[in-house]
Amino acid sequence: MPFGDWIVKELHPAENYLPNDEIHHITVSEDEQIVEINVVNDMIPELKTTATIDGEKEVEVKDEITIEDIVEYKHLVPGKEYTIKGVLMDKATNEPFKVDGKEIISEVTFVPEKPNGEVTVSFTFDARGITQTTELVVFETLYLDGAEIAAHADIEDEGQTVTITVPEPETPNTGDTSNRRTLATIMSVSAFGIAALAYYLLKKKKSNKEDKA
DSSP: OOOOEEEEOOOOOOOTBBOOOOEEEHHHHHHHOOOOOOOOOOOOEEEEEEEEEETBSEEEOOEEEEEEEEEEEOOOOTTEEEEEEEEEETTTTEEEEEEETOOOOEOOOOOOOOSSSEEEEEEEEEEEEEOEEEEEEEEEEEETTTTTEEEEEOOTTTGGGGEEEEOOOOOSSSHHHHHHHHHHHHHHHHHHHHHHHHHHHHHHHHHHHHHOO
């Protein structure tokens, strides 16, 4: 290399490692000079998530629902500040699930004490607008210093999925109980009246015969 001042920067990290953006200034002043530079690369984090509602994977719809997503992470650097941002996706459309036109999002900022661990991200929303059984999938993205470094966003992942069911409406009765009771009473009274009339006519006919005799 020609003598002079140089800037050294990593262009491509090793496989499974994050890039290092540090810039190193060196000076070359003699032939066959050796300049030692130490570059530290963090491993690309791994994320795995498990979403539930009150500990269940499937629940009936109700006014307010809270989905808790337990995010398990690996290969974080202890002492650094990370942020996990999540969004609920509608599995049927592969689009963000919305309530009143707004996406359901949540985020958690944390500082891990160990490289591997877990953190919970919660999503609470008004579910009164859900009118049919809906599968929701939680997508999570991990950030460091504002830059995305890992994501877990698989629309087919059962671990990330919860199901909100809507019960089938009850089949309406052809008539309520009170109407049936009223009808039964009328029929009973009618039957009694017919029997009484028949008895009266039979008795009257018998009396007429006796009078003629």
